[in-house]
Amino acid sequence: MGQRVVRIAMNGVTGRMGYRQHLVRSILALREQGGLDLGDGETLWPEPVLVGRREYALRELAERHGLDADAVHTDLDAVLADPSVEIYFDAQVTSAREDALGRAIAAGKHIYTEKPTAVSAKAALALAAQAEEQGVRHGVVQDKIFLPGLRKLKRLLDGGFFGQVLSVRGEFGYWVFEGDWQEAQRPSWNYRAEDGGGIVVDMFPHWEYVLAELFGRVTSVQAHTATHIPRRVDEQGRTYDATADDAAYGIFELAGPHGPIVAQINSSWAVRVNRDELVEFQVDGTEGSAVAGLRSCRVQHRASTPKPVWNPDLPVGTSFREQWQEVPDNAEYDNGFKAQWGLFLRHVARGEPYHWDLRAGARGVQLAELGLRSAAEGRRLDVPELPR
Structure with missing residues (x-):
């Protein structure tokens, strides 16, 4: 043709x-x-x-x-x-x-x-x-759901690796320079609420579809936001007040297939990275756990889970990270x-x-809107299903 x-x-x-x-x-x-x-x-x-x-x-x-x-x-x-x-x-x-x-x-x-x-x-x-x-x-x-790490995580979920999923913990972010002595990696409008900036508006729409696609619909949100860096320097070298949040700490309840799932996700442009990738999700279930990033995914099955004992008087004799197994690609992953x-x-x-x-997009906007409201009011909010 x-x-x-x-x-x-x-x-x-x-x-x-x-x-x-x-x-x-x-x-x-x-x-x-x-x-x-x-x-x-x-x-x-x-x-x-x-x-x-x-x-x-x-x-x-x-x-x-x-x-x-x-x-x-x-x-x-x-x-x-x-x-x-x-x-x-x-x-x-x-x-x-x-x-x-x-x-x-x-x-x-x-x-x-x-x-x-x-x-x-x-x-x-x-x-x-x-x-x-x-x-x-x-x-x-x-x-995000097309990233190799999350596609491997989806493969584990589809194969029943976790048993009943209990919780999800996400860490996202990196240090965005203030723009004075080093150029900022993000545009200045990201830090002005009047221009549509803020990490909640930017990242909560991502978390909505990641959580919903992999684990279950988000049914409630409780968020705390902060503007950790109150003054920054824009692309023209002018100092400006940051009016939008640059960090958000969220707790989400999900309607999982076997019961409620608790998800905690920290999002920050004011954090220095001490993890393997800029975003990582740890999923814990009754049968096993996984840590997925942008590209890699590591697992620990119930049968191979070690038995740590809390004893602050003795040094740790082994690396906990070495006790996890890398999930193979088993496929070629495109951008x-x-x-x-x-x-x-x-x-x-x-x-x-x-x-x-666009309806999926609206659900992301809704979660960001409720996240900001939750932070402003200091309480947990239900996330209703959007009307058609």
Whole structure:
């Protein structure tokens, strides 16, 4: 059947995530491999259309990667009016996303977007309803579940390795430099609540789908937030007040298949890393435990669990880490962002099942919203199922 070209308007690719993970490691990587093989003799060829406010930056990207000059646009409405553009992708700052997504849906474009999809659960649900009414296909980036470490963890869960899962403990974060004597690794808007910043807004949507996909629906949340670094320096060297949280300590209750599961996840941009990877999840069950990171996953089965005895008067005679066994890959794992892009493009081209949609995105926004409210009110809050 040959090659089918799909033009994708990509808004926000001058940013770190939009450029590295979505443009270079996903769309351009698919082109480098000859396109996306749809089976039945047809290949889908993604053609990126770069959209943004800074034309010079977009043109530099286009030249760097050999894209046509007409692939650069600063007028979003003109791009959305182009019938040859089938998909709109958004990786802008959070505060600009809701309006752009609404305009793209109204223009009849299929939607693929970073999260959070909106600044409130009500607005995120409205976008989902608009997309469903318009009849466009829609997806939200939920990259963590495509990471090799979590895919190995899912394999253990599917194989019954844990028995009854009892608890999940997650640690995420790293030290983000303040921007004075070393350049910050994250943009300054991340630390301004008025611009949609904050680690709860950024990470709780991730934790919602990770917990729900692997263990069970989140039924309650209790969170404590902090702004540990109150003043930072922006990209222009100007000192500013951080108005958003840079750390969040959350306890979540999950509706597991065999009973409630307790999950504790610490998220921080003000922590120095003393673990093997920037994010790790420890899962403890009646039959075994596992520690999964971005790529690796280690296990300890009930039969091989040692019997430590508390005795502070004697030094520990063995390394606890050495008592765990590495889970083999047993498969080749592609970049997580690219893997999900491939599934979404198949969904658009072939109508294959795809459940990481705008309603899934709304659940993430809801959890972030309730997490911030829980922290403000100092109490545990139920997480109701979203209305359809």
